[in-house]
Amino acid sequence: xxxxxxxxxxxxxxxxxxxxxxxxxxxxxxxxxxxxxxxxxxxxxxxxxxxxxxxxxxxxxxxxxxxxxxxxxxxxxxxxxxxxxxxxxxxxxxxxxxxxxxxxxxxxxxxxxxxxxxxxxxxxxxxxxxxxxxxxxxxxxxxxxxxxxxxxxxxxxxxxxxxxxxxxxxxxxxxxxxxxxxxxxxxxxxxxxxxxxxxxxxxxxxxxxxxxxxxxxxxxxxxxxxxxxxxxxxxxxxxxxxxxxxxxxxxxxxxxxxxxxxxxxxx
Amino acid sequence: xxxxxxxxxxxxxxxxxxxxxxxxxxxxxxxxxxxxxxxxxxxxxxxxxxxxxxxxxxxxxxxxxxxxxxxxxxxxxxxxxxxxxxxxxxxxxxxxxxxxxxxxxxxxxxxxxxxxxxxxxxxxxxxxxxxxxxxxxxxxxxxxxxxxxxxxxxxxxxxxxxxxxxxxxxxxxxxxxxxxxxxxxxxxxxxxxxxxxxxxxxxxxxxxxxxxxxxxxxxxxxxxxxxxxxxxxxxxxxxxxxxxxxxxxxxxxxxxxxxxxxxxxxxxxxxxxxxxxxxxxxxxxxxxxxxxxxxxxxxxxxxxxxxxxxxxxxxxxxxxxxxxxxxxxxxxxxx
Ligand SMILES: Nc1ncnc2c1ncn2[C@@H]1O[C@H](COP(=O)(O)OP(=O)(O)O)[C@@H](O)[C@H]1O
Ligand SMILES: [Mg+2]
Numbered sequence: 001x002x003x004x005x006x007x008x009x010x011x012x013x014x015x016x017x018x019x020x021x022x023x024x025x026x027x028x029x030x031x032x033x034x035x036x037x038x039x040x041x042x043x044x045x046x047x048x049x050x051x052x053x054x055x056x057x058x059x060x061x062x063x064x065x066x067x068x069x070x071x072x073x074x075x076x077x078x079x080x081x082x083x084x085x086x087x088x089x090x091x092x093x094x095x096x097x098x099x100x101x102x103x104x105x106x107x108x109x110x111x112x113x114x115x116x117x118x119x120x121x122x123x124x125x126x127x128x129x130x131x132x133x134x135x136x137x138x139x140x141x142x143x144x145x146x147x148x149x150x151x152x153x154x155x156x157x158x159x160x161x162x163x164x165x166x167x168x169x170x171x172x173x174x175x176x177x178x179x180x181x182x183x184x185x186x187x188x189x190x191x192x193x194x195x196x197x198x199x200x201x202x203x204x205x206x207x208x209x210x211x212x213x214x215x216x217x218x219x220x221x222x223x224x225x226x227x228x229x230x231x232x233x234x235x236x237x238x239x240x241x242x243x244x245x246x247x248x249x250x251x252x253x254x255x256x257x258x259x260x261x262x263x264x265x266x267x
Numbered sequence: 268x269x270x271x272x273x274x275x276x277x278x279x280x281x282x283x284x285x286x287x288x289x290x291x292x293x294x295x296x297x298x299x300x301x302x303x304x305x306x307x308x309x310x311x312x313x314x315x316x317x318x319x320x321x322x323x324x325x326x327x328x329x330x331x332x333x334x335x336x337x338x339x340x341x342x343x344x345x346x347x348x349x350x351x352x353x354x355x356x357x358x359x360x361x362x363x364x365x366x367x368x369x370x371x372x373x374x375x376x377x378x379x380x381x382x383x384x385x386x387x388x389x390x391x392x393x394x395x396x397x398x399x400x401x402x403x404x405x406x407x408x409x410x411x412x413x414x415x416x417x418x419x420x421x422x423x424x425x426x427x428x429x430x431x432x433x434x435x436x437x438x439x440x441x442x443x444x445x446x447x448x449x450x451x452x453x454x455x456x457x458x459x460x461x462x463x464x465x466x467x468x469x470x471x472x473x474x475x476x477x478x479x480x481x482x483x484x485x486x487x488x489x490x491x492x493x494x495x496x497x498x499x500x501x502x503x504x505x506x507x508x509x510x511x512x513x514x515x516x517x518x519x520x521x522x523x524x525x526x527x528x529x530x531x532x533x534x535x536x537x538x539x540x541x542x543x544x545x546x547x548x549x550x551x552x553x554x555x556x557x558x559x560x561x562x563x564x565x566x567x568x569x570x571x572x573x574x575x576x577x578x579x580x581x582x583x584x585x586x587x588x589x590x591x592x593x594x595x596x597x598x599x600x601x602x
Contacts, residue, residue: 053505056509057509058505058509077510077511079509080509080510081505081506081509083502083505083506085500085502087500087502087503087505087506088506089503089506089520089521089524089525090601091524091525091527091599091601092520092524092601093601100510100520101510101511103520104507104510104511104512104513104516104520105511132601133601134601148510152510
C-alpha cells in the first residue's frame with residue numbers, strides 16, 4: 001500500500017510556564033495510505049491539534065519526521081486544513097473565502113470563481129455565495145470552511161474537530177453530507193474528533209491517543225461496508241466497535257482528568 | 268393614545284399653565300422646568316410603551332428630534348426671562364441670527380467670511396476668472412479649518428498606519444518603539460505647538476498648525492494600528508499560510524483587513540483630536556479659522572457670535588464623524 005502520509009517518531013515539547021517543558025507528543029508514528037480516511041480520537045489536550053499542525057507545516061516537530069508524498073501534479077497543494085474554529089475570513093464573502101486557496105495560487109478570477117461556485121453548490125450554499133460569514137449560521141460557516149479546503153483540491157485533507165462546535169442535529173446533517181462528498185472524491189483524510197461515534201462512522205481506521213504525553217494507545221480497523229450513512233450506526237458491528245474503543249478511552253479520560261492543573265478544559 | 272398618556276399630557280399642560288398664570292416662572296423656574304421635564308419623560312416613556320410596533324421607529328426619531336428642540340426652548344425661555352444673564356447666555360434665536368449674520372457678512376479688514384460666500388461663486392468665476400473665485404474659498408474660516416484638519420490628518424495617518432503595521436508585525440521594532448510611543452502618546456499634543464513654531468521657517472504660517480494636527484493623528488493611529496495587528500486571531504494567519512499566501516498576500520488578505528476595525532477606531536479618535544487641536548491652536552495663533560472667530564468674539568464680548576462659532580465647530584465635528592462612518596461602511600462592508 002502507498003503511504004501518502006508518513007509520520008515517524010514525532011515529538012513535540014512546549015516550554016511550560018515554570019521554565020520546564022510539556023511533552024505534547026511522544027514517539028507518535030502514523031502511516032496513512034492514499035485515499036484512506038483516518039480518524040484520531042483522544043482526551044482533550046492529548047496533542048491531537050498539535051499533531052495536525054505539524055502535519056500541516058504550521059508548526060515544527062521537536063524531533064522525528066513528517067512527510068506528505070506529492071501527487072502526480074506538482075502544482076496541487078500538499079495539504080489543507082479545516083480548522084476547529086472554522087477560521088474563514090470574516091472580511092471575505094462566502095465566494096471569496098472558498099476561492100481563497102485558488103487565488104493565492106494565482107488561478108485567474110473567472111476560473112477560480114467557477115470552481116468555488118461549484119463547491120458552494122455541492123455544500124448547498126448557492127444562495128449564500130455573496131454573504132459575509134457573520135450573516136450565516138455556524139453550520140454554514142463550517143460548510144464554507146470545508147468547501148474552501150476541497151476547492152483547493154489538496155493531496156490530503158486535515159480536519160480538526162470540524163463539527164465539534166455544532167449542535168447535534170446540524171452535526172448529523174453535516175456528517176451525512178461530508179460522507180457523500182468524500183465517497184465522490186476519495187481524498188486522503190486525517191480527521192480529528194472527540195466523538196467515537198463520528199470516528200467509527202467516517203473512518204477506515206481509528207487511532208486512539210493517550211493523554212500526557214500524547215502517544216498511540218490503540219488502532220482499530222473499521223470494517224463497516226461503504227458507502228455508509230446514518231443507518232450504518234444501527235449495525236451490530238458499529239456498536240461493538242464503539243464500545244471497544246470507549247473501554248480503552250475511558251481509562252485515559254479519567255487519568256487525564258486526574259492530572260491536576262495539567263489539562264485545559266476544552267471549549 | 269391610552270388614557271394614561273392622555274392624563275400625563277394634561278397634567279403637563281396644566282403644570283405649565285399654572286406657572287404661567289401664577290407668574291412663578293421668574294422665582295421658581297428650576298422647579299417648573301425640573302418637574303416639566305420629568306413629566307415629559309414620563310409622557311414619552313408611556314407613549315413609547317403603548318405605541319404600535321410599526322410606529323416605534325417614528326417614535327424614536329421623533330423623540331431624538333423633540334428633546335433637543337425642547338432643550339433649546341428651555342434655554343430660550345430662561346434667557347428671555349433674564350433668569351440667566353442673556354449677555355453671557357444669549358437665547359438660541361439670537362445665536363441663530365448671529366450665525367446668519369456671520370454667514371452673509373464679509374470682513375473687509377481681515378478679508379474673511381465664515382463659509383466663503385458660495386452664492387458669489389458662479390458670477391465671480393464668470394466675471395473675474397479662477398484666481399478671484401479661488402479667493403472665495405480661501406477667505407472662508409470653515410474651509411480653512413477643514414483644510415488644516417484634512418491636511419494634518421492625511422499627513423499623520425498614512426505614516427501612522429505604516430509604522431503601526433510594522434510595530435504590530437515585528438517584535439524588535441515594537442519593543443524598541445513601544446516605550447517612546449506610549450510616552451509621547453500621553454503628552455498633550457497642543458504642548459508641542461511651540462516646538463513646531465521653532466521648527467518652521469514661518470512660525471505664523473500653516474506649517475506648524477498642520478504639523479501639530481499631523482503629529483497628534485500619527486500617534487493615535489500608529490498605536491491603534493499596532494493593537495489591531497496584534498489582536499488578529501492567529502488562526503487566520505495560520506489559515507492564510509496553509510492556503511499558500513506569501514508574505515505580501517498574507518498582508519493584503521489577512522493582516523490588513525483583520526486590523527481594519529481597530530485602525531478605524533484609531534482614525535475616529537484621531538479625527539476628533541485633530542479638531543480639538545486645531546481649534547485650540549486657532550484660539551491662540553491664527554488670523555483665520557473657526558477657532559479664531561470663536562475666540563475673537565469672546566475677546567470683543569459679542570457672545571452670540573461666539574456661540575455661533577461654537578455651533579459651527581460642533582457641526583464640523585458631526586460632519587467629519589459622519590464622513591468617516593460613511594467611509595468605514597464603504598471600506599468594511601462585512602461589519
Ligand atoms: N502553543 C502552545 N504552547 C504551549 N503549550 C501548548 C501549545 N499548544 C498546545 N500546547 C499544549 O500541548 C498539549 C496538547 O494540546 P492540543 O494539541 O491542543 O490538544 P488537543 O487538540 O488534543 O486537545 C496541551 O497540554 C496544551 O496545553
Ligand atoms: Mg484541539
